[in-house]
Amino acid sequence: xxNNSLMNDIWCDRTPLSGSWTPSExxxxxxxxxxxxxxxxxxxxxxxxxxxYGAMAFAPEVVQAARVFANAIAEWIPLPAVxxxxxGAIQFEWKVGERELEFELSANGVIxxxxxxxxxxxxxxxxxxxxxxxxxxxxVSWLSxxxxxCKPSPAAPR
Amino acid sequence: MQTESRGPEVAxxxxxxxxxxxxxxxxxxxxxxSSAAFTVTSPFSVHVRSLTTDSEFLGKFAEGAGxxxxxxxxxxxxxxxxxxxxxxxxxDDRAHAHVYYDPNQGKRKxxxxxxxxxxxAIKEPTxxx
Numbered sequence: 454x455x456n457n458s459l460m461n462d463i464w465c466d467r468t469p470l471s472g473s474w475t476p477s478e479x480x481x482x483x484x485x486x487x488x489x490x491x492x493x494x495x496x497x498x499x500x501x502x503x504x505x506y507g508a509m510a511f512a513p514e515v516v517q518a519a520r521v522f523a524n525a526i527a528e529w530i531p532l533p534a535v536x537x538x539x540x541g542a543i544q545f546e547w548k549v550g551e552r553e554l555e556f557e558l559s560a561n562g563v564i565x566x567x568x569x570x571x572x573x574x575x576x577x578x579x580x581x582x583x584x585x586x587x588x589x590x591x592x593v594s595w596l597s598x599x600x601x602x603c604k605p606s607p608a609a610p611r
Numbered sequence: 612m613q614t615e616s617r618g619p620e621v622a623x624x625x626x627x628x629x630x631x632x633x634x635x636x637x638x639x640x641x642x643x644x645s646s647a648a649f650t651v652t653s654p655f656s657v658h659v660r661s662l663t664t665d666s667e668f669l670g671k672f673a674e675g676a677g678x679x680x681x682x683x684x685x686x687x688x689x690x691x692x693x694x695x696x697x698x699x700x701x702x703d704d705r706a707h708a709h710v711y712y713d714p715n716q717g718k719r720k721x722x723x724x725x726x727x728x729x730x731x732a733i734k735e736p737t738x739x740x
Contacts, residue, residue: 506655539655
């Protein structure tokens with residue numbers, strides 16, 4: 454299971470190119486596709502047992518599906534964290550205000566999603582095909598409304 | 612899912628350790644772990660904290676690895692059943708246990724998220740030098 458020989462090559466940072474990932478912000482970055490591609494490339498380079506618990510290396514099919522998906526969404530979706538999943542999937546994560554959204558992309562081209570907003574009583578998961586961009590946009594629209602639910606700063610006393 | 616063939620239940624009060632071996636699983640702004648760390652194939656490995664030490668546990672993983680802890684009982688309440696079972700690759704490791712999750716109960720991602728939020732950081736992961 455565990456392996457002391459795992460060294461630097463297992464590390465894949467949440468921020469592959471620049472800056473710190475700020476989950477409470479809603480960031481559009483002109484380099485979104487570049488950043489996501491770099492993260493996916495980093496995940497693609499992980500060898501077997503990359504998690505120290507015997508996880509398999511990522512299948513070329515899931516890496517390619519993630520690249521295609523990242524390319525398709527880059528222009529209209531806020532910059533996600535792109536993270537490896539021990540079950541062989543690649544996950545895209547966002548947080549806006551108290552709303553969180555996860556897309557878990559599997560080798561079969563299916564995205565399993567999680568909408569998460571405990572303060573609103575929302576815990577919803579389901580799945581759709583990764584080429585169903587309309588469904589992706591609907592979910593991201595829900596996420597983006599999390600900005601409006603952020604508490605405004607208290608007004609200055611008059 | 613068959614449960615008869617599993618090892619003995621780990622007591623509800625026990626603290627269970629899981630290594631965080633990927634920096635991108637760590638949401639540093641919120642000092643918490645991503646649900647991705649618990650989106651694993653069942654069963655997955657943990658260590659019973661009372662049967663090891665944090666340093667001994669972390670010594671099994673790569674330099675810079677972090678660790679989180681969750682309590683056995685609350686995790687079992689959302690479907691993560693921990694059994695005291697040996698690691699086939701390290702049978703002398705008596706702190707090892709397996710956590711089973713029945714995929715037929717659904718809500719896999721929801722419960723992975725809940726489990727991630729139950730965890731307490733023992734050591735934050737750091738990039739190796």
